[in-house]
Amino acid sequence: MLAQGRYAPSPTGYLHLGNVRTALVAYLKARASGSDFILRIEDLDSARSRPEFVAANIAELRYLGLDWDEGPDVSGPHGPYLQSERQAHYLEALETLRAAGKLFECYLSRKDLRDLASAPHAQMPAYGQAERRLNEKLKAQKQLERKQPSLRFRVDMPQVAVQDAFKGMQHFQVSDFIVRRADGEWAYQLAVVVDDAKMNIQEVVRGEDLLESTAAQVLLYQALAYPVPAFFHVPLLYDETGERMSKRKGSLTISSLKEKGVSSERIVGFLAYSLGLIDKLEALTLDEVLRVFDPQKLRQTSFGVGLEHLKFLGAL
């Protein structure tokens, strides 16, 4: 069987330049090594995912010339390709973890956790001994109140090393993390590991903002006795104000550039340039980039979009 690579967008908005830049690296790496490429749609967040973005994201990727061997619009042996249709796989993995004694019910709300955290404004406080104790203490009361628990993975060895093929060995401190939310929705960490394993993905290429999540995922691979894939985390793209591109903020999307009549060659050329694959800004087809692609050339640091790039893209 051919090794597989993948791109796994969340259909919570149009794809911005930063999203497709990562998709491009995943695609180029797969194609350059003769691997199959899978498109998987990560639509588990039912509040934010929308079917119209699934169609839009597919159109955006196709506009740039990307193709895939398997995906929601191309059938294949590893389907279905929408996470919302893969619940049975997650349930099976959950049962394996439960049987191995790796899970516990957590009744603590975000507020409980925030109140306990020493840094009150920490985004997601670590979950350690104090949180485990508070959970035990409040459990009976919360059950009486009919509160539904989330399920957490119990981390016994918090020091986790991640071997990243691009950034080298990385070390993280991982604490008990959620695999299924109190409202019954599957957590990204569980779904992504189960899918990458079941889809036989050999190299996971994604943005470096997910590097820390990878550490938690490594523990899941081990607990589920799945082979750990290679990881390749790509540095991010920053916008002209110096901030990380984000869908929420409405950073430059492929749909908006396409609507303005910007050619896919300009976008692909800019992306290749921003990645360090070519030395001067020029319009290129995806095939032309594939011909010059050399992973050694990829820029190690993030890249900031400047006015000259926006001008080149015709986005001003």
Ligand code: GLU
């Ligand atoms: N669905 C995630 C996102 O759009 C990416 C997950 C992954 O590549 O592992 O940010």
